[in-house]
Amino acid sequence: MLLRSLRTLKIRMDQHQKSALAVAHFLENHPKIAKIYHPGLESFPQYKLSRKQMTGYGGLMSFQLKTDDLNKIKAFFNGLSLFQIGSGHENLIYAPAISNLKELSKEQFEGVGI
Structure with missing residues (x-):
């Protein structure tokens, strides 16, 4: 199974990257998004x-x-249907503001770069 997976890895990674960049471009122009960080965007520092x-x-x-x-x-x-809250290897999303970090004050969040 490993060899079979390796044979298609490049094709899958190419699509993975292409799809992510399309999502990043979409979010970059979305009125409810303040900032997006993705190294493929020209706006990325x-x-x-x-x-x-x-x-x-x-x-x-x-x-x-x-x-x-x-x-x-x-x-x-x-409201998300394709992403689950958490960490791991699936389609996941994580928000420090509603995670175990929610106990931090606004100053503490800013102090650690959140």
Whole structure:
């Protein structure tokens, strides 16, 4: 099974990266998104460096909603159908503001870069 999977890895990774970049572009222009972080976007702070160092960008990204309202953040997460809240290897999404980090003050969040 490993050999069979390796034979199609490049095709799957190419599509994985292409799909992620399409999602990143969509989110970059969405009115409810404040900021998106994906190395394949020209708006990414280290875009030029990523072009030099990477041959592809993978599927991971992060973004900020244009709200600090925890109820709206929870509603967003609960409204997702293709992603589950958590960590692991599936289609997952994670929000520090509604995770075990929710106990931090606004200053503490900012202090750790969240």
